[in-house]
Amino acid sequence: MPEPILTLTDAMVAFDALRAVDGVSLSVPRGQRRAIIGPNGAGKTTLFNAIAGMVTPTSGRIMFDGHDITKLPPHRRAQLGISRTFQITNLFPTLSVQDNMVLALRGLSPRKFSLFGRPDTDSVEALRIAAALGAARIVERADVTVKQLSYGEQRQLEIALSLVTTPTMLLLDEPAAGLSPSERSMVAEIIRSLDRDITVVLIEHDMDLALGLVDFVTCMFEGRILVEEAPEGIRRNKKVQEVYLGKPRHA
Known part of the structure; x- marks a missing residue:
């Protein structure tokens, strides 16, 4: 497996008593396409912003390409090779x-x-x-x-x-949000065709779209990582189904 370009160790982002990200550790290999998914309030956007430098972790460490970027501002991360898009243009x-x-x-x-x-x-x-x-x-x-x-x-x-x-790592924040089906197909094809020298980490609410674009998935729930698997495993994972659809009701 390629060496990791991005590593988070026990990353926490707290807003007063709320731990939006609660002790997240993950590693993204160089060149991988990674999706961060989860229901609303799972902490994925806060985690994404911590990687991009929009918020500073309360504790823990973020390493990118051999550099400790935990407290670096966004423009310094950009100089190191991190680029991002936003949900709103x-x-x-x-x-x-x-x-x-x-x-x-x-x-x-x-x-x-x-x-x-x-x-x-x-x-x-x-x-x-x-x-x-x-x-x-x-x-x-x-x-x-x-x-x-x-x-x-x-x-x-x-x-x-x-x-x-x-960039060497591209962060895509809901790249298909608000698009028509044909426009979504275009954006998906653009992402698929990106050079593998670029590591891609994306947030996307459309699970079918996200799972069709990536190699590996991190599913979050209540600020923590619930499960990490390849897309095929995520589709079948009962824990993922429960947090998105709710637990089945028994008589």
């Missing part, structure tokens, strides 16, 4: 697709202080932008203003923005 609607890509790319480069200077891109930037737009199947919309994109295209653009910084 986070774009500049009055700028073009291309300009959004330039801003995302330069945000981690020394040129970030010249965002409003020369608008042209150099050859390396242009290649990275084209590759990310191509991977997200939206390259033909590069000159279109974001507000003119459909909602599905905006989700594709968010994936492109997360790829343009050439």
